[in-house]
Amino acid sequence: MMLRLRVSFPDRPGALGQVARVLGTLGADILQVTVLERETGRAVDDFTVSWPGAADADTVRDRLSVIPGIRVEAVWPTREIPGAAPDYDLLKHVAADPGRAFATLVDAAPDLVSAAWAVAVSSGTGELVHRSWQAPASLDEAGGLAGVKSGDLTPLRPSTLAVGRCHLMSLPVPAAGLHLILARTEGPSFHRAELDRAIRVVEIVSILGR
Structure with a gap:
């Protein structure tokens, strides 16, 4: 295994x-x-x-x-493929179809930081806009997230959060009015190095998707 x-x-x-x-x-x-x-x-x-x-x-x-x-x-x-370059693959797909930049980001982001799933929510309303295939249909259905305040999930700055046994990473995407939320349902909290990597990828995707 x-x-x-x-x-x-x-x-x-x-x-x-x-x-x-x-x-x-x-x-x-x-x-x-x-x-x-x-x-x-x-x-x-x-x-x-x-x-x-x-x-x-x-x-x-x-x-x-x-x-x-x-x-x-x-x-x-883990499902990660050793030696793969998921960040390069993500940026390649975004560059090929900038119109789907942020949907592509959500679909591919879990592989960047060994997360279980990712969703994009509106920064203003907290409404779920897009989700990776592994993600729950709504945040209320996600284990342990029911009742969590929207403001906790959409902070002004990139941050990490632990809710029960679920570890979250939340990244503002101002160019799209979204927050990218990644969840790790097994394993440790996200390390600062993982947060920094995700921040850089989001910044590049935001530029390509304009």
């Missing part, structure tokens, strides 16, 4: 290799490593791995956490 592991470890020479060796001894095939953070003497990386069998998240976490200095922040299933 395909898993994504968010691992924090000491930022020192050889530490990344140690994590890789341990994953190898557990039978995991590392398909991709994404660097998220290098601060305060620690590193945070996301590992996309092919794991033998149907190992549960607790088993993976327990086996890695016995290594001194390593902290497993999250383990969750």
Whole structure:
């Protein structure tokens, strides 16, 4: 099965290799490593791995956490294709059909940051305008979001929000009068590096879609 592991470890020479060796001894095939953070003497990386069998998240976490200095922040299933470039693919489709720029953004955005689904809502009314195929028909049907205030979902600045077990990222798209909302229903909260990546893509899509 395909898993994504968010691992924090000491930022020192050889530490990344140690994590890789341990994953190898557990039978995991590392398909991709994404660097998220290098601060305060620690590193945070996301590992996309092919794991033998149907190992549960607790088993993976327990086996890695016995290594001194390593902290497993999250383990969750993923559909991402290692080595793919979803941001480039998205921008290619937007450039080919600028009239559908923001619908294309919603459809493709989940793959940018390992989210489960995305919707676009009107910044003024909170009305759902477009949704990815995985998204609920309305935000009231989304697990744990019923009753959440519209203002919490459409802040003035890009932000992240946790609602129950659902982690949200909300990005204003002023050029279209919309907010792009992405949801991660399994796994950790969105990292600042993921938020920054999504912000840059939204900015470029807004320029192309004018």
